[in-house]
Amino acid sequence: MTHGLGLRSLLAASVAVVLGMWMGFAGHLLGNAWAAEPIKVGILHSLSGTMAISETPIKEVVLMAIDEINKAGGVLGRPVEPVIEDPASNWDLFAEKSKKLLQQDKVATVFGCWTSVSRKSVLPVFEQQNGLLFYPVQYEGEECSKNVIYTGATINQQATPAVDYLMSPDGGGKKRFYLIGTDYVYPRTTNKILRLYLTKAKEVKEADIMEEYTPFHHQDYQTIVGKIKSFCAGGDAAVINTINGDSNVPFFKELANQGVTADKCPTISFSFAEVELQTLDVKPLVGHLASWNYFMSMKTPQNVKWVKAYQEWCKKQGIADKQCVTDDPMMHAYIHVKLWAKAVDQAGSTDVEPVLKALEGLEVDSPVGKYKVDEKNHHTWKPVYIGKIREDGQFDIVWRTREWVAPEPWSALTYPGRACDWSGDGKGTFDLVEGKRTWISESR
């Protein structure tokens, strides 16, 4: 008996295997109609090295968005499969890994990069291979690639509204500004634009603006804080801080120790959000300000739900409660996955060209309400919020713009007449000369 059964089941199994092989073959011939072959997408964020602290949560939130999409039936009826690469905070490696993702894994899109230098290093790869990159972080602008969707803030979506706030009665009607930064491209560009904005648009006197730069990893801020203190004693003053990374710690410690408090002289910063605050000594920072497009403490039902969803995700992934916070770049990273999925569904294809077309003017719901990609310039529309740092590393929102702020990759103050258009037969960045567009790509 047993012998007979074994033989029969063996026979049945082999028939099934042969049938299965045939079906697989047929399925392959018919494209993806039967077996839903997954769509591969790349995640290119540093999971080790100096940037890991900021970029690891981005990877998590992208994975969470992908998981949500898959649970809701995937994209074009196919599941989305993430391919994670770790460029280890090394910008040469960013270029290599992006080449690998595009050529070897043939991913439909890549979500990635944090620092400007890493973005600049992958840019030629994406342009050469005609890939698609979603970039989630605020940056200095002056770039508009066909192959990149920039979801983070441009300078007019973060720095200039910060000045608007400080000068408003809400912000204490500040009239004098101390610009302090690390000596490299982002602070220099931001301050160049801010200085023009303050003097031209806001009629602040040149004498009421101080500008100062320190080298990377600068540790001794005694003299500078002394100067800031004297400057602030004059009243109506604020500090605009673009100091990079580790130097912020001695800077804020010195401010606190010398008694430059936020009520007398608030400091507004553009580079640390909730994630970075969890790892810092927040006490000297309490009361100072930050400008972003999203805060974890935002009081909308959508945001409360999103934060709850992320906290559940943390629990599943075994991420400690203390590290489980959401912030601005994470919100952008989450939204760009949703934008991509919606665009692919609308385009009916994962090819870069139709997806880019579908992305023009595309709107999705987000934790900050409606969120929109610009019709032309590959950047996004969003509101701007000012937050005051609390002892628990969260922010009290003290101000917001009424409307969406339109993205300006090229500031009208430093490059009047320059803009960017990829819609229709647009060829990217152009200068408006006597009412006519001169494409930068052609004039080279």
Next chain:
Amino acid sequence: MLGQICVRFWTLLGLAILSWSVGGATAAPLEAYATAIATADRQRQALEQMRELTDPSFKALLIALKEGALYTWQGQLLILSDSGAFQDLAGQPILDASSQPFLPDDAVQVPLEEANTPLVQRVLDVISLTDADPKVRRAAALKFGNLHDPAGVGLIEKALMHEGDPSVRSVMDEALNKLMLFDPDPQMRRRTVEHIAAIRAESALALLKSLVEQEQDVAVNQAMQQAITSIEGYLRLRNLIGYVFNGLSLASVLLMMSLGLAITFGLMGVINMAHGEMLMLGSYTAYLVQESFAAYAPGYLDYFFFVALPLSLLVVGAVGLCLEQGLLRFLYGRPLESLLVTWGIGLTLQQAVRLYLGDQTSVNPPTWFRGGWEVLPGLVLPYSRLFIVMLSLLSVIGVYWLLYRSTAGLKIRAVMQNRDIACCMGIAARRIDAFTFAMGAALAGLAGCALSLIGTVDPEVGKTYIVDSFMVVVLGGVGKILGTVLASLGLGMSNKLLEPAISGTAAAVYAKVGILLLVIVFLQLRPTGLFPPRERATEAMTR
């Protein structure tokens, strides 16, 4: 007292008008105001009526309105609280059937008209003047002082009557003075100016400068000019004292950094490129002690530094001992190899710390190290920096005593000066080597722990220390403790006096460049540093 009664009267009158305008409803004032605020065409009127209100129970409502956390749902006004649950105006959470907080999807946000935002802020500022938290009161007083709005005088005077906190009182006083400069009575203005000159209020300087141009009254104008000269004179003196202290403080930081190196490099001639990493390990020891206090004895967190300081000395000293015994003793007399090996060790330590302890960590100074000692109005010497100055002095005295007054020091100096003869005298030169190197490392650990009070704690922090340390030791003359002390004093002072002297946007950068140039020129003139070692010691070094 009279003022208080007046306020009562006005508030009551305001409420009476409001309840009349709301339609004679007998609702509680808070709810009446809230309903009016939530109605678009009554919002402005209601906010205007709240102008002089000081009742703190309105605060939550107004903040919610400003933050966009005020919602209407089924005819009810709700506030979305920090915990992510809806609450009613009395602060009770809204619960569903299973008594869980829930988020209705059809709640509608109460809009705040853009033109009304300043009104909300104004009401909040007035309420803040009598807030329970002195910090909030101080901030509000500062704000009124800068508004140049004469209406603030009455409000601040009223608040001053009940103010008990001296620091808030002084801020209110200052704000009041600034506002009284706008008083229509010249006598009053002159008295205010004289008062400002007497208390040397730096905060009024800019205002005085702008007002002096418009002042018509001759006597007031003269008083203003005198006040400006006296305040400016005081500021010059104060700044100079400040710069000298800054220089002293930087000098003590440099001294702490390089004292260990003065021993390992200066005395022993080992080029220890991992010296910066020894400092870094000291900082991380402090960090680990702090974290374990936070985890196991949170009540004693303020005292962690007392444990961290000796522990970092011991831990890093032990690391130094291992390093010497395990590697460096095989490399004596081969400076190039020891340079490369120690550099490699530095890199390994950096990555190991990054891997196991993470990147952005920070040591939070104990609460009594925060803030500083205000020696003159506006000149604060931070306690943490004063502590480092003291500690560096103690370390120098300690090292001096150890090297020149103790038997161990005698042996060390004997071995360093003439190894062979010292061996003949029965001194265990190998053990002296190990001890000396460990001592150098331990001093670096102590420095790292102390410097974590004012700086960063990250794996690459050593890089920022190592160059300066070598500069100090070379400049001071290899092998001399006194040279190291004087070199760090000279470098620190000239850096901090140079920095304010350079104008432009990158004074900190150019001051550093200037210092490097000075050092280069100095070493061209005196290649062996401030205190060149004597001949015999030089021989011993090149053994």
